[in-house]
Amino acid sequence: MEDRKPGRVFGEVAGDYDRVRPSYPAAVFDDVVSYGRAGMHDLRALEVGAGTGRATEGFAARGLPVVAVEPDGAMAEVLARRTARFPGVRIVLGSFEEFRTTEQFSLLFSAEAWHWTAAETRWSRAAELLSGGGALALFWNNERVADSALRASMLRVFARHAPSVVINDKPVTSQQVWRQWPGDELSGLAEFEDLTSRHYQTRRTMPAADYLGLTQTRSQFRMLPPSVREELLAALTRLFGDAVPLAVHTTLLLARRRA
8 A cells, every 4th residue: 555645645635625724814915915026026936835726826816927836636636627717827746846947936935835845955945946036925824713612622532532633723923933933944044034924813613514624634634544533523523513613823924035
């Protein structure tokens, strides 16, 4: 049997991933474009780990041409359907490490995928692929059950059935963001300057079935043995009612390639 890698299991549930993963606030895309155009007028973007194209679509809808790099074929199929109406989007099937080009870009962005890139080369590759003054944008969502009692009960279910799963749902503040990954690494790189962060919060109520679907798209869940996944899912189904209140915290890191 082929070994399953945590960063390559999302294609198993590509349709559900696209349907239930929370989208990003429109302000994220507007802020990235504004920051990027402060360094250069025309933006041509490289996306690392495009997934099903939620972030790709956000930038393409604002007129940016995007080269979207995605390693998973099933995810890339959804990505292609989502972005079919944008002639400026070009999809490259493969990893960031495998991607080869002689072109430099004025924007490189990654939405919830930067941690899947190779630690030893990610920053140097980003610097090589960005032209001087080009923008680097890393952003991600952090979904937290907004009801404290319900969240505590959920944590007990995970502790009982899947203690190896780490629930990392604490929002990152502007004071903390440069002291933890990836901000701590980015802030120490001589190739980048003009570092800044943006923080967004939205509230939503998700149907319990969709929240359970969201849980099943997490790599930690997918890497559990099938029997454990079934037991955990059954326990969570018993716990949640009709809907789950969520606070969605979105973090955006911005940096500029030093000229």
